Amino acid sequence: MIDYSTWRHVFKLDPDKPLGDGDLEAICESGTDAVIVGGTLGVxxxxxLDLMAxxxxxSVPAVLEVSNLSAVVPGFDGYFIPLVLNAGDPDWFLAPHVAGLTEYGAYIHWEEIVAEGYLILNPAASAARLTKARTVTGPAEAAAYAxxxxxxLRLPxxxxxxxxxxxDPEVVRACRAGAEGAHVFYGGGIRTPEQAREMAQIADTVVVGNIIYEDLKAALATVSAVKQQ
Structure with a gap:
């Protein structure tokens, strides 16, 4: 079973976005604790399979965050299964999971599976539009979701x-307080070491994604910023 409890910094790579071999090597050899492969569209x-290979x-641990049943690839160290807590479309809460278990349940190695309670807080995000995510009104409601x-739900x-x-750091702190007893990941909009450091003071694990494809040097700088906390 993959031990995410020790992770402080993670890079998230989107299979639908191009990344050269040299850039991928820099990411994987950066000192990050793991690589999560996942995305919303075009996966x-x-x-x-190509990105996993x-x-x-x-040697960096590699985990697949499953968002598309047709893109489940064997061979990862583990599999994160998101449950979108504020999905406005109820089919995005459990229906895909039941469909997946109906087809693949007999083949699953459960020790490789980690369920995530996902709270989508940016209404403009592709994931928010896809799941018709309900708007979270503020820190108190975010803490309640946590x-x-x-x-x-006893999600880990x-x-x-x-x-x-x-x-919003105030909202993230509220989530941290509400999620007492669980491991808290933060992902979204980190573009500078200062932002990575700020969120690392709140969350257990900071996930850095989009900036990889915009400014690799800035992305790599987030590793030491987080690890120094």
């Missing part, structure tokens, strides 16, 4: 997802 079996040349995930991971926008 296929073929591009996921390239990442597998390095409590529901951890205290009612709570993921604060701003996806492309830098989050």
């Amino acid at each position: 296929t079996y073929d591009n996921t 390239r990442v597998r040349r390095f 409590q529901a995930a951890v205290k009612l 991971v709570f993921y604060v997802e701003y996806s492309g926008a830098y989050g």
Whole structure:
């Protein structure tokens, strides 16, 4: 079973976005604790398999965040299964999971599976539009979602997802408080070491994604910023 409890910094790579071999090597050899492969749109079996094979040349742990049943590829160290807590379309909460288990349940190695309570907080994000995510009104409601995930659903991971926008630290702190007893991931809009450092003071694990494809040097600088906390 993959031990995400020790992770402080993670890079998230999108199979649908091009990344040269040299840039991928820099990411995987950066000192980050793990690489998560996942995305919202354009994720296929073929591009996921291709990216996994390239990442597998390095020793960094590689995890697939499953967002598309047709793109589930064997061979990762683990599999994160998101449950979008504020999905406005109820089919995005459990229906895909039931469909997946109906087809593949007999083949699943459950020790490789980690369920995530996902709270999408950027209404402009592709994931928010896809799941018709309900708007979260503020810190109190965000904390309530975190409590529901951890205290009612007993989920081991709570993921604060701003996806492309830098989050409100007050809201993230509320999630941290509500998710007491779970491991808290933060992802969204980190473009500078200062932002990475700020979120690392709140969340257990900071996830850096989009900036990889915009400014690799800035992305790499987030590793030491987080690890120094």
